[in-house]
Amino acid sequence: MSEPDRPLDWANEPHMSAVDALMWRGDTDRRLRGTICMIEIYDCAPEWDRLIEAHDWGSRMAPRFRQRVIDSPFGTGTPSWAVDPDFDLHYHVRRMRLSGDGSMRELFAICEQLAMTALDPGRPPWEGTLIEGLPDGRAAYFLKAHHALTDGMGAILGLAQLHSTSREPIPGKPQPPRPEPVTVSALDVLGRQLAEEVQRLPHRVDTTWRGVRALAHPRRALSTALRYSRSVPRVAGLVSPPGSPLLAQRSLSWRFSAFEVPFDDLKAAGKAARASVNDAYLAGLIGGLRLYHEKMGRPVDAIPVAIPISVRRPEDPAGGNRIAVGRMAGPVGIEDPFERLLTIREQVRAARTEPAVDIFNTLGSLLAWLPGQVLAQFSGATTQNDLQASNVPGIPWDTYVAGAKVERMFPFGPLPGCAVMATMITHNGVACLGLNSDAASITEPELFADCLVDGFNEILALAADGDDPRAAGTMRRVI
Structure with missing residues (x-):
């Protein structure tokens, strides 16, 4: 029996990096919310059923879009990612039509309001909205996600692989199965965090030892330390x-x-x-x-x-x-x-x-x-x-999305x-x-x-x- 198709090698780490975690925690202050957005302008309205299927396929190819954040009981350390057992595309993918003059100004005003609305931290942190009603049958798609998912380069790498190169459906695409939910509790996250800290101890001891050994060349060590200390405030x-x-x-x-x-x-x-x-x-x-x-x-x-x-x-x-x-x-x-x-x-x-x-x-x-x-x-x-x-x-x-360029x-x-x-x-x-x-x-x-x-x-x-x-x-x- 052949092996099932595999998802992309994209955003597949089971927990956040430290920088991801800092961005996630920034949402504690409303002024520092880490919501990143993209407005795509299409030459026509994509087929709605195909668009839903594309999101289902994309979330199987990149399971991160089916994963929610599981934090420790104290809201510290690096959170984990786990497939949401209640994942529902009906929540994440929306559809609306401009009710005014259909201008770009009206479109951007709607997108501003969507962007300023906080993401639900209990669900996978992204939302997509198809916005119809632009002149000449054109449409727009507004995607918002939390910065903890990816940086700009990572986002483009993901979009490049999830967008189509053809207006027509492409047969034979890989079809990985839906990822199975994994039960991860807050205590599981804390246990993983503590185990990682234990694993880091040899590295930190080695770093300290190399610093001590550098003192054998005090002039060089002092010069390096001064350059670094002057750089930190900048x-x-x-x-x-x-x-x-x-x-x-x-x-x-x-x-x-x-x-x-x-x-x-x-x-x-x-x-x-x-x-x-x-x-x-x-x-x-x-x-x-x-x-x-x-x-x-x-x-x-x-x-x-x-x-x-x-x-x-x-x-x-x-x-x-x-x-x-x-x-x-x-x-x-x-x-x-x-x-x-x-x-x-x-x-x-x-x-x-x-x-x-x-x-x-x-x-x-x-x-x-x-x-x-x-x-x-x-x-x-x-x-x-x-x-x-x-x-x-x-x-x-x-690039194309569900028949729209x-x-x-x-x-x-x-x-x-x-x-x-x-x-x-x-x-x-x-x-x-x-x-x-x-x-x-x-x-x-x-x-x-x-x-x-x-x-x-x-x-x-x-x-x-x-x-x-x-x-x-x-x-x-x-x-």
Whole structure:
């Protein structure tokens, strides 16, 4: 008898990593909810029955979507994942129709409301909503999930494998069976956590011993210790520039906006300064914030900026979070776009090479033992950021869902106390930029959107020939 089909090798670890756990515990504070979102725009409405079947198949291919979180009795340590015996697609997959003018503005307003609604911690932490009623028979799909499931790179790896490459059904796909529920109690989780701590003891003893042995070369040991100790405050955000007074207010209200940028032109703009496409992306964002501050009559020289740094290795399992934090002093006071891009390039390089860049992963196994209420007291590491920005490679080929073609994919990260969260993925040659802004921080959203377009166009112009500035592409605002 042949072996049954097997699910994907994606997010199949039985318990959270320490970083996943820290994100999960952040929900103790409503301001720090770790909900990540994606809005997909389809060229037509997908067939509903096929869409339900696709979710059933996808949740068998990636059983993490059938698993709920089981925590210890004290809400400390790393939680476990276990197949939900009450898993019900009828709860997780919803359907609705726009009741107004069917505009993108109406669509995004609905998605904002869905995003601000907390996920049920007693169920697998994700929800999908098909939204019909867009002009010309088009539709949208809104997916929200908890960041503890995966980082941006892991999410794209999963979506790339779960989306179809054909509008028509593909015969012969693997059909793994539905995963069987496994009974895991809170006490089981605690026992597993304690056993892991015992297993870590030899490693911690070895690390301590290597530290003692390093004292045989005191000058070298002192130099290493000083470099690391100087790096820790920078990585932790303790020596960031002060936040902008213009962006100082925080609330529980999220506001989405979306933009399209020609990816090749953004890449060429970075190349013009021997910088990366990510540097050019950051320069566009910071340029937009510079213009917004000027037009609001509140210019500043720098703002605190945080960027995720992927520490994912080829041997790491897909799914989960494999990220560190980089800190920058966003140069909003630099008017010249070329100089701004060069400054950002050097700051990003410095952030990536900080000795303590991976400190939260290093200390994560200890921090995870703190209850959520205690961890919330350290939220200043994120609430002092005016901008957090992430750039994730997207899917470079046509993708389909239940007979509908995916035209655009707009990602939206959470607002862990920052003023603006920017996320960009590339889909078929177009850089799709999603901004989640705190409504109390960005009080003039229309002006901010205009400034962002102008800030990116300043950077895109660097890709043009000197004699013909029209050769460069321009950013387009979607909403």
